[in-house]
Amino acid sequence: VLQSNIFEFAGNNNSGNWEISTIQPIIGDPLPAASFLKIQQAGIANVEKDSVWSLKGFTSNLRYAEKAEKEKLQVLHAELGKTTATLAALIPIRKNDAWWALAQDERRKIFESTSKHTETGLKYLPAIARKLYHCRDIGQPFDFLTWFEYAPAYVNQFEELVFTLRQTEEWKYIDREIDIRLKRSNFFLI
Numbered sequence: 322v323l324q325s326n327i328f329e330f331a332g333n334n335n336s337g338n339w340e341i342s343t344i345q346p347i348i349g350d351p352l353p354a355a356s357f358l359k360i361q362q363a364g365i366a367n368v369e370k371d372s373v374w375s376l377k378g379f380t381s382n383l384r385y386a387e388k389a390e391k392e393k394l395q396v397l398h399a400e401l402g403k404t405t406a407t408l409a410a411l412i413p414i415r416k417n418d419a420w421w422a423l424a425q426d427e428r429r430k431i432f433e434s435t436s437k438h439t440e441t442g443l444k445y446l447p448a449i450a451r452k453l454y455h456c457r458d459i460g461q462p463f464d465f466l467t468w469f470e471y472a473p474a475y476v477n478q479f480e481e482l483v484f485t486l487r488q489t490e491e492w493k494y495i496d497r498e499i500d501i502r503l504k505r506s507n508f509f510l511i
């Protein structure tokens with residue numbers, strides 16, 4: 322069976338596997354308020370009909386990680402869906418035209434040599450479980466949907482991590498970023 326690697330993140334006011342605590346625009350236009358988030362495998366068409374907003378992204382191969390980094394990421398990797406990880410963050414991000422006009426090696430330089438994105442992020446593994454979705458190539462309002470799950474004990478570490486990344490050279494190329502915080506919901510109706 323061929324399974325879609327496209328996922329739909331639907332904000333709605335009825336039910337969802339995650340309850341939305343806050344939606345904070347960090348850079349650029351905001352997203353409307355919603356109470357719950359449903360995440361599900363989808364095709365290009367929306368599954369959810371009653372959503373306030375619906376964002377889609379697909380899983381893909383690595384672009385920038387080099388062999389040694391990839392190995393460290395695999396060793397420290399944390400699975401999503403742990404019952405102790407009751408908190409989550411969905412951070413949709415768009416990068417500007419200047420970023421996309423760069424060559425791959427120039428982007429890698431900014432991403433890692435200058436900004437140390439992976440080196441910094443690795444310090445927070447396996448406390449933070451993460452998954453990156455791409456969406457630039459499917460006509461979405463963002464280029465990436467970034468997803469993180471963690472236990473309440475790691476709230477401060479997560480804040481420190483996002484604070485650190487937002488000071489980097491890489492972030493100068495971000496022209497839209499929304500920080501959505503969530504907690505596992507008791508109101509999940511299919």
Ligand code: HEM
Nearest residue numbers: 382383384385386412414439442443445449451465467483
């Ligand atoms: C939890 C620790 C983190 C680790 C270990 C980590 C690691 C990585 C790695 C290795 C990539 C590149 C994948 C590739 O080779 O294509 C990546 C991409 C990305 N990460 Fe992180 N990251 C972390 C946290 C974060 C956070 C907190 C944010 C947002 C606030 C974020 C936003 C992104 C974005 C937007 C990309 C895509 C960049 C691009 O392709 O231009 N990451 N991350």
